[in-house]
Structure formats: structure tokens, C-alpha cells
Amino acid sequence: xxxxxxxxxxxxxxxxxxxxxxxxxxxxxxxxxxxxxxxxxxxxxxxxxxxxxxxxxxxxxxxxxxxxxxxxxxxxxxxxxxxxxxxxxxxxxxxxxxxxxxxxxxxxxxxxxxxxxxxxxxxxxxxxxxxxxxxxxxxxxxxxxxxxxxxxxxxxxxxxxxxxxxxxxxxxxxxxxxxxxxxxxxxxxxxxxxxxxxxxxxxxxxxxxxxxxxxxxxxxxxxxxxxxxxxxxxxxxxxxxxxxxxxxxxxxxxxxxxxxxxxxxxxxxxxxxxxxxxxxxxxxxxxxxxxxxxxxxxxxxxxxxxxxxxxxxxxxxxxxxxxxxxxxxxxxxxxxxxxxxxxxxxxxxxxxxxxxxxxxxxxxxx
Amino acid sequence: xxxxxxxxxxxxxxxxxxxxxxxxxxxxxxxxxxxxxxxxxxxxxxxxxxxxxxxxxxxxxxxxxxxxxxxxxxxxxxxxxxxxxxxxxxxxxxxxxxxxxxxxxxxxxxxxxxxxxxxxxxxxxxxxxxxxxxxxxxxxxxxxxxxxxxxxxxxxxxxxxxxxxxxxxxxxxxxxxxxxxxxxxxxxxxxxxxxxxxxxxxxxxxxxxxxxxxxxxxxxxxxxxxxxxxxxxxxxxxxxxxxxxxxxxxxxxxxxxxxxxxxxxxxxxxxxxxxxxxxxxxxxxxxxxxxxxxxxxxxxxxxxxxxxxxxxxxxxxxxxxxxxxxxxxxxxxxxxxxxxxxxxxxxxxxxxxxxxxxxxxxxxxxxxxxxxxxxxxxxxxxxxxxxxxxxxxxxxxxxxxxxxxxxxxxxxxxxxxxxxxxxxxxxxxxxxxxxxxxxxxxxxxxxxxxxxxxxxxxxxxxxxxxxxxxxxxxxxx
Numbered sequence: 001x002x003x004x005x006x007x008x009x010x011x012x013x014x015x016x017x018x019x020x021x022x023x024x025x026x027x028x029x030x031x032x033x034x035x036x037x038x039x040x041x042x043x044x045x046x047x048x049x050x051x052x053x054x055x056x057x058x059x060x061x062x063x064x065x066x067x068x069x070x071x072x073x074x075x076x077x078x079x080x081x082x083x084x085x086x087x088x089x090x091x092x093x094x095x096x097x098x099x100x101x102x103x104x105x106x107x108x109x110x111x112x113x114x115x116x117x118x119x120x121x122x123x124x125x126x127x128x129x130x131x132x133x134x135x136x137x138x139x140x141x142x143x144x145x146x147x148x149x150x151x152x153x154x155x156x157x158x159x160x161x162x163x164x165x166x167x168x169x170x171x172x173x174x175x176x177x178x179x180x181x182x183x184x185x186x187x188x189x190x191x192x193x194x195x196x197x198x199x200x201x202x203x204x205x206x207x208x209x210x211x212x213x214x215x216x217x218x219x220x221x222x223x224x225x226x227x228x229x230x231x232x233x234x235x236x237x238x239x240x241x242x243x244x245x246x247x248x249x250x251x252x253x254x255x256x257x258x259x260x261x262x263x264x265x266x267x268x269x270x271x272x273x274x275x276x277x278x279x280x281x282x283x284x285x286x287x288x289x290x291x292x293x294x295x296x297x298x299x300x301x302x303x304x305x306x307x308x309x310x311x312x313x314x315x316x317x318x319x320x321x322x323x324x325x326x327x328x329x330x331x332x333x334x335x336x337x338x339x340x341x342x343x344x345x346x347x348x349x350x351x352x353x354x355x356x357x358x359x360x361x362x363x364x365x366x
Numbered sequence: 367x368x369x370x371x372x373x374x375x376x377x378x379x380x381x382x383x384x385x386x387x388x389x390x391x392x393x394x395x396x397x398x399x400x401x402x403x404x405x406x407x408x409x410x411x412x413x414x415x416x417x418x419x420x421x422x423x424x425x426x427x428x429x430x431x432x433x434x435x436x437x438x439x440x441x442x443x444x445x446x447x448x449x450x451x452x453x454x455x456x457x458x459x460x461x462x463x464x465x466x467x468x469x470x471x472x473x474x475x476x477x478x479x480x481x482x483x484x485x486x487x488x489x490x491x492x493x494x495x496x497x498x499x500x501x502x503x504x505x506x507x508x509x510x511x512x513x514x515x516x517x518x519x520x521x522x523x524x525x526x527x528x529x530x531x532x533x534x535x536x537x538x539x540x541x542x543x544x545x546x547x548x549x550x551x552x553x554x555x556x557x558x559x560x561x562x563x564x565x566x567x568x569x570x571x572x573x574x575x576x577x578x579x580x581x582x583x584x585x586x587x588x589x590x591x592x593x594x595x596x597x598x599x600x601x602x603x604x605x606x607x608x609x610x611x612x613x614x615x616x617x618x619x620x621x622x623x624x625x626x627x628x629x630x631x632x633x634x635x636x637x638x639x640x641x642x643x644x645x646x647x648x649x650x651x652x653x654x655x656x657x658x659x660x661x662x663x664x665x666x667x668x669x670x671x672x673x674x675x676x677x678x679x680x681x682x683x684x685x686x687x688x689x690x691x692x693x694x695x696x697x698x699x700x701x702x703x704x705x706x707x708x709x710x711x712x713x714x715x716x717x718x719x720x721x722x723x724x725x726x727x728x729x730x731x732x733x734x735x736x737x738x739x740x741x742x743x744x745x746x747x748x749x750x751x752x753x754x755x756x757x758x759x760x761x762x763x764x765x766x767x768x769x770x771x772x773x774x775x776x777x778x779x780x781x782x783x784x785x786x787x788x789x790x791x792x793x794x795x796x797x798x799x800x801x802x803x804x805x806x807x808x809x810x811x812x813x814x815x816x817x818x819x820x821x822x823x824x825x826x827x828x829x830x831x832x833x834x835x836x837x838x839x840x841x842x843x
Contacts, residue, residue: 018754022758023760026757026760026763026764027764029761029764030768033767033770033797036768036775037771037794039775040771040790041787043779044778145408205423205425205557206553209417329488333484358482359483362481362482364479364481364500365482365483365499
């Protein structure tokens with residue numbers, strides 16, 4: 001065997017340097033390929049066995065938790081039963097360190113799907129099992145994914161007393177953690193959107209979706225007056241505030257919204273018109289007409305026309321007619337739509353506007 | 367040294383440098399790709415996309431699916447599209463002048479009636495014969511457009527004209543789209559602070575997978591060997607290639623099987639170009655150049671999640687047609703946008719992506735052919751240095767093994783769709799065989815595609831499919 005290897009080495013060394021390099025590189029690449037194949041096999045084996053173990057423990061955890069949560073939803077759980085189950089779950093946690101992660105994950109899932117007394121009981125278990133401390137410990141991890149996980153857990157379990165910990169992450173260098181902290185604060189801070197006052201990051205639509213969802217879950221009295229951010233230097237915050245005004249039906253802000261129509265910022269103007277339309281602020285019609293008269297942007301004209309279609313009156317017809325000859329077909333189409341809304345018997349003359357009005361009037365296309 | 371020897375020496379060095387550069391490129395792409403995939407997975411570890419469902423803030427989307435002679439499967443396909451999880455979308459099926467009874471079947475199945483839809487030709491297309499809506503409110507998201515035959519790009523342009531949504535997702539009607547595909551695909555558009563103009567997702571091979579009512583219920587490795595080679599090829603292309611290009615901001619191609627675009631930008635750029643068979647790549651390149659010319663910051667993103675499953679050609683005849691078309695499409699697009707070649711105005715796209723596509727995607731089959739001819743020439747004249755030849759061949763073969771196993775490992779650590787050990791062994795065998803069985807074929811078909819283009823061939827070529835494996839019906843005792 002050794003002779004055989006020695007022969008190969010000698011043969012290799014007898015080759016010119018160039019050939020040695022070729023075969024050397026090839027051997028290295030092949031070795032890497034084999035190594036990758038071994039890693040894949042080991043990974044598959046490990047995943048399979050860890051999945052089986054996780055499934056085994058998950059079933060046990062779910063069994064213990066499920067019974068308790070369903071009991072809690074039905075009424076009070078005797079203290080003795082609670083302590084018994086706690087001991088059982090602690091025994092499971094002592095068996096394997098990964099079990100606490102499984103319990104945590106299952107509790108988070110359950111909490112997201114359960115309301116009322118069942119949800120309260122999950123929070124109680126979370127605290128009694130010492131998982132809150134584990135979540136807080138995660139916040140000092142060097143891995144941002146672990147920190148984010150800790151933030152999520154504290155937020156899901158409604159740990160209002162940890163809001164100061166969240167605030168620390170608002171200025172974190174990692175953008176992802178800043179986002180997580182903001183999301184968490186919407187759920188647990190007494191003034192859910194206070195961080196918008198000094199927000200420098202752009203508030204994306206993605207974040208807005210989650211903020212809206214979390215805000216809807218909070219008590220109505222907790223929802224702030226959004227008008228305080230209409231003039232925010234951060235455009236995305238101003239747009240978000242205007243949008244939320246409509247979503248939460250803050251009719252008291254209509255006058256403030258009307259004054260926002262003076263803004264030169266297109267995105268804000270568009271959002272304001274949309275919000276006024278949703279709030280059915282027919283008193284804003286004169287302001288919208290002013291905006292329409294000075295508008296150059298096609299999107300702005302369309303938004304203003306659409307408002308007038310919903311909340312305008314017969315007096316607007318003459319004004320809207322002008323837009324039947326606009327260079328953009330989208331504006332012409334919107335004008336036709338508005339005229340059909342304001343005056344169902346309006347007679348269009350050109351073939352294009354007749355075709356457009358047929359479209360608008362078709363019940364299947366509305 | 368004779369002139370001939372100098373020519374031979376220069377040629378050998380050129381080929382060597384070419385091989386070295388292409389290998390280095392692939393290594394760099396692999397590293398970038400792993401970086402991008404890891405970043406994506408970390409970022410999305412906690413994301414529950416279902417939270418988007420029901421939100422009034424999600425952007426509206428039109429799913430545009432051109433259909434040509436799809437009578438056999440069209441009803442199931444449309445139903446599967448209508449069942450996609452998203453709150454604000456419509457499905458636009460563009461019947462591209464099918465000669466079969468697709469239209470009649472759809473009219474009957476969905477209670478369709480013709481509506482007076484006012485279509486504005488923002489992009490010039492073949493005439494629209496009629497637009498249909500369902501009288502059944504259950505199908506209110508569905509719009510069927512019947513038009514004269516004009517090809518896939520023309521059909522997609524009609525979809526762009528008819529849509530009034532913010533985003534359009536252009537898909538192949540016979541693909542299986544994951545139910546949460548739109549939820550995942552829309553994320554970059556909502557999350558990025560730069561203007562995202564297009565986004566793509568990973569396309570996977572669905573041969574031998576179990577499908578139930580247009581839904582993929584079990585992922586299997588294809589039983590057909592040719593399809594297995596394509597699984598490997600797709601893994602390399604999507605997981606190692608496109609993710610890396612996206613990370614480097616140089617992505618030029620979003621698969622025609624499933625891509626999402628900002629409708630306004632797609633229209634402003636002129637929509638799909640109908641005179642090429644590489645319309646998917648052409649649109650991305652044109653949208654990007656449009657943004658650069660208008661000095662607007664933008665982004666083209668890619669997500670590594672498998673969102674779309676397609677049936678790969680399972681025999682040589684169909685695969686050859688597909689590869690022939692791809693080769694022609696690549697050249698047409700490169701020719702059309704030749705101004706990009708090392709043009710610093712277009713940054714990564716002009717300085718790296720375009721030259722890469724030119725030298726290593728389009729030219730590679732020619733270089734391989736020249737290498738083969740040169741080898742034959744030397745063989746005939748008896749001047750081959752066999753040891754040198756064997757050394758080079760072994761090195762290239764081992765590099766292919768290295769890159770393919772790396773792709774397989776990337777798959778294992780990201781989405782691990784093929785979980786059985788048997789599948790892994792099959793894939794490893796496929797890796798060993800691919801350079802000898804599959805690669806020469808695809809090289810030949812690419813070359814043929816280029817020669818066909820010179821001869822003036824511009825057609826798509828017929829693509830017949832075998833159909834997906836249906837989930838066996840289990841009878842109760």
C-alpha cells in the first residue's frame with residue numbers, strides 16, 4: 001500500500017512543474033468537493049436526528065401546554081395543577097437544554113393565536129418558568145439574530161416593564177435591531193409611537209404594515225394623535241402619520257390635514273388627499289380644487305379628481321371637464337369616471353370618452 | 367521560433383487565461399452568493415409573511431399569465447393562481463390566439479362574459495379581440511383577455527396595458543407558484559428604501575414532484591436523468607449565480623417563469639420587446655438602462671426562496687429547442703444593448719455584468735468548440751502532449767465537481783428541498799456525470815442556436831410537456 005503511494009508521489013514529482021500544478025489544483029478541488037459531500041451528508045444526518053428529537057420534545061411540550069391553555073380559557077386553574085405542570089416542564093427543560101428553546105417557540109406561537117385568559121396564562125407560565133430572564137439575557141448577545149429573538153419574545157409576552165431595554169436599541173448600529181425595537185415598542189410602550197419624534201431612518205411600507213397591525217391590537221386610548229407628525233422633517237414619518245389618521249378615523253384632524261395640502265411635498269400631498277377622501281371630508285373640496293388647479297403631476301391630478309368624484313358636487317363638473325382633454329389618458333380616464341359619478345346622465349361626445357364611460361359604467365368592472 | 371509556434375503559444379495562453387478568469391468569476395460569484403443567502407435568511411428568520419394578509423397597506427399586484435394552446439391544464443392552472451395568498455391582486459390571463467379550445471373552456475368554467483373594457487395601448491400590441499369577466503363573484507379577481515397571436519412578449523404587453531395595479535408579476539401559466547410567493551416577492555418592494563423596479567425568485571424543477579389541484583404537495587428529485595441534470599444546473603444558476611449578481615447590483619436576468627416588476631417603470635421603458643426570444647432578460651436590461659438614463663436611483667432584487675416550480679424538458683428534442691432559444695435570446699439582447707459593453711455610465715451592469723454575459727455566457731460555447739477543434743487538429747498531426755492534456759482536463763473536471771457540490775451545499779444549508787439520503791447520492795452521481803453527458807449537449811445546442819440565428823430563425827420552437835405527477839388517490843377501505 002505504502003509502495004503504491006510512494007510510486008504515485010515519485011511519478012508526480014517526475015512531472016514538469018506545470019503538470020504538477022494542474023494535478024495539484026485538481027486534487028485540491030476534488031478534495032474540497034468530497035469534503036462538501038461529506039458535510040452535506042453529515043448535515044442531513046444531524047438535521048434528521050435533531051428534527052426527530054425536537055419533534056419528540058415538541059409533542060410533550062405541546063401536550064403539557066395545550067391542556068393548561070385550554071383549561072385556562074375555560075376558567076381558573078388550581079394552583080396545585082399549575083405547580084405540577086411547571087415541575088413537569090422544568091423536568092423536560094433539565095433533560096435537554098434545547099427544550100427551553102422549544103418551549104419558548106411553542107409559547108410564542110400559542111400566544112400569537114390565543115386571546116383572553118388563555119393568553120394571560122401563557123404569560124404567567126413564561127414568567128414562572130424563568131423564560132423572561134432568558135429573553136432578557138438574549139439582549140446582551142453579540143449575535144444580532146439572538147438579540148432580535150429576545151426582543152420578539154419580550155414583545156409577544158407583553159413585558160411592559162422592559163420598554164427601557166427596547167429604547168436602548170433605538171439607536172443601535174444594526175438597522176435590523178432598530179426596526180425590531182420600534183416594532184416592539186408599538187406593542188409595549190404606553191406611548192406607542194413616541195420614537196417617531198426623532199426617527200432618522202426611513203419608515204418603510206413594510207414596517208408600516210406591522211405597526212398598523214400592532215396598533216390595532218392596542219387599546220383605542222393608546223393610539224396617539226397623528227397630527228403631531230404631519231410636519232415631521234422625516235417625510236416617511238409625515239406620510240405614515242397622514243395615512244394612519246385615516247385608518248384610525250381621526251376626524252378631529254381634518255382641519256389640520258387640510259392645512260397639510262399647502263405642502264410642496266408630492267408624496268405627502270397624495271397621501272393627504274387619499275386620507276381626506278377616506279375620512280369623507282367633503283369640507284376639504286375647495287382646498288382640493290386649489291390643489292388641482294396648480295397640480296402638474298399626473299398622479300396628483302388623478303388623486304384630486306378621484307376625491308372630487310367621491311365628495312364633490314355638480315359645481316365641480318365644469319372644472320373636471322377640462323381634464324377630458326388632458327395629454328395623459330389616465331387623467332382623461334379619471335375625469336370620465338368622476339363625471340359618471342357626479343352626473344350619471346352626462347353625455348360624452350368623443351369615441352374615446354364614450355368607450356371610457358362604458359367601461360366605468362360596467363358593473364363587472366367597477 | 368516559427369510564426370506558427372507563436373500563434374499556437376498565444377492561442378494556448380489565451381485559452382488558459384480565459385479558463386482561469388471564468389473559474390475565478392465563478393468562485394467570486396459563489397462567495398457573494400453565500401453572503402447574500404445568509405443575509406437574506408438571517409433577515410427573514412422571524413418574518414411571518416402571512417401578517418401581510420389583510421393589511422390595507424400592501425401594494426396592488428396584477429398576475430399576468432400568457433396562455434397559448436394550454437387547453438388541457440388551463441382551468442386547473444387558473445384556479446391555482448386564484449388561490450394564491452394575497453389580499454390585493456388580480457389575475458390577468460392573456461389568451462394569445464390559442465388554436466385549441468382554451469377560450470371556450472375558460473368561458474364555460476368561469477361564467478365569463480365580454481365586458482366593454484377600455485384598453486389604452488400604452489405599448490403597441492396585436493389587436494385585443496375581447497376582455498372577459500366572470501359573472502360569478504367568486505372569480506371577481508379574474509380577467510381573461512383574448513387577443514390575436516403575437517407571441518409571449520406581445521401577450522405580456524397586453525397584460526401591462528390592461529393592468530392598473532402598482533406591480534405586475536409576469537408568470538408562465540403552466541408553472542406552479544408557491545401559495546405565499548406574492549407575499550415573499552412583494553417584500554423587497556415594500557422594505558427597500560431605494561426604488562425597487564424588479565424582483566425575481568428562484569425557479570425549481572417540478573418533474574416527479576407530486577401535484578394536487580395545481581399545488582405542489584411533495585418535492586421529489588426527478589426520476590428522469592436529463593431533468594436531474596437540469597436540477598443541478600438550476601441550483602448553480604439561481605443559488606450561486608443570480609443571488610450573487612443581485613448582491614453586486616448587476617443582475618440582468620429575471621426568469622420569465624416568475625418575475626415581479628414596477629408596472630410604471632416597465633411601461634415607461636417600453637414594455638416587453640417583441641422581436642427577441644429573450645424578452646425576460648431584455649426587459650430587465652431596458653428597465654435598468656431607463657433608470658440610469660433618467661438618473662433615478664433604483665434596485666433590482668432577488669430572493670433565494672423557491673417560489674416557482676416548472677416542468678423541465680425531459681427529452682433531448684425539447685431541451686435542444688429550449689437551449690437553442692436561450693442562446694438566440696442571449697445574443698439578441700447582447701446585440702441590442704451593445705452600448706453597455708464596458709460602459710462606465712452603467713456601473714456594475716456595464717463594467718462587469720454585460721462583459722461577463724458576453725465573454726462567459728455567450729462566447730463560452732464558441733471557445734469550447736475552438737478548443738475541441740484545436741485538440742482534434744493536434745491529435746491528427748500527432749502533436750498532443752497527453753500529460754498536459756490530461757492535467758488540464760482533470761483540473762477542469764474537478765473544478766466542475768467543486769462548484770456543483772458547493773451549490774448543493776448552499777442548497778442544503780438554505781432550503782434543503784431534497785431531504786432523503788438517496789436523493790443526495792443521486793445528485794452526487796449527477797455531478798460526476800454532468801461534465802461528460804449533459805454539458806457537451808447543451809454546448810452543442812447553444813452553438814446551433816447561434817447558427818440558427820445567423821440563418822434568421824426567430825421562432826420560439828414548440829415546447830411540449832409531459833405534465834406533473836398527480837398525487838395518488840388513496841381509496842378508503
